[in-house]
Amino acid sequence: MKLSNEAKIGALTVIAVVLLVIGFNLLKGKNLLTRKKTLYAFYDNVNGLMAANPVRVNGLQIGSVSGLSVTNANANRIRVTLSIQPDINIPQNSVASIVSSDVLGAKSVVISFGNATVYLQNDDTIQTAPGTSLTSELMSNLKPLSGKIQDALTSLDTVLADIHTSLDNQTRDNLKSSIAELNTTMKNFSQVSDSMKVLVGNVNTITVNLKNNDDTINSILSNTKQITGALANANLKSTIEDLHKTVNRLNAIMGKVDSGEGSLGMLVNNKKLYENLESVTYNLNLLMEDLRLNPQRYVHFSLFGKKNKAQPLPAGQAGLSGDTLK
Incomplete structure (x- = not known):
């Protein structure tokens, strides 16, 4: 049996309407395929609660708001219909409150379980109890802080007033001078920083040069090591002892000289002997000069029997008369 086109269209229309109704109820939080337990709650103000908003217990969603309606013409009492999962047992002394579920203001119904042993049944x-919004909770938490903030602001005003009072002209001038000195210090620090950069650059250059002359430095260190080894192997102790003995002998000799012992001591310490020696030396020089100028006085020899005339001594010098020095 073939269905006509009209029958097919009618069947599709019915199916579409059924799906539309089911989908609409699902969007409203109703599941037509599952039987729910219905509870009613009455409020003076629902604070923007809408159908399909969740119903929660301890943060777990156990149902949804299936409808809202007024109980009289004045709309001063609103009935909220709650669809609850049938397996959830809610004590009779439980309380339903409307609260804000997020910062955007979305509402939900929160049920606080009581301790009764008798449970609520369908219908x-x-x-109910007045709910608290997230904003009101935040304000209640901030309220104790507002007094402290006010006290802090008052204290800050007092401190600023004291600072303003204490900053007389002299203090302000000192503060300006301190700031100027601080700026000068920062500039000097900047210059020192530039100098440090140059110094670091020089150190880097020296390091590079040392690295490039590594072989030469190693050779110098090797030679130094050899010299140090030679000095270590040398009998320095004996040499130092001999030097010490020599110094002691020189000290002994100088002590004798200072005390006038020996010829050198007498020469150093006896002034009369020194003057006699100086006189003898002077006369000996005159004698040698006279011998050079007048040798015939001392050697009587002539090849032809002719006597030479005596040559005078240089001006300022004593001459000889006979055998006597003048």
Whole structure:
């Protein structure tokens, strides 16, 4: 049996309507395929609660808001219909509150379980209590801090007033002078920093040069090591002892000279002997000069029997008369 096109269109229309109804109810939080337990809650103000908003217990969603309606023409009492999972047992003294679930202001119904042993049944009414929004909770938490903030601001105003009072002209001038000196110090520090950069550059250059002359430095160190080894192997102790003995002998000799012992001591310490020696030396020089100028006085020899005339001594010098020095 073939279906006509009209029958096919009608069947598709019915199916579409059924799916539309099911989808619409799902969007509203209703599941037509699952039987729910219905509870009612009455509020003076629902604070923007809407259908399909969640119903939670201890943060777990156990149902949703299936509808809202007014109980009288004045709309001063609103009935909220809650669809709850049938396997959830809610004590009769439980309380339902409307709260903000996020910072955007989305609402939800939160049920606080009581301790009764009798549970709510389908179409029962649950007790309600005014809910708290996230903003009100935040404000209540900030309220104790507002007094402290006010006290802190008052203290800050007092401190600023004291600072302003204490900053007389002299203090302000000193402060300006300190700031100027600080700026000068920072400039000097900048110059020192530039000098440090140059110094670091020079150190780097020296390091590079040392690295390039590594072989030469190694050779110098090797030679130094050899010299040090030779000095270590030498009998320095004996040499130092001999030098010490020589110094002691020189000290002994100088002591004798200072005390006038011996010829050198007498010569150094006896002034009369020194003057006699100086006189003898002077006369000996005159004698040698006279011998050079007048040898015939001392050697009487002539090849032809002719006597030479005596030559005078240089001016300022004593001459000889006979055998006597003048």
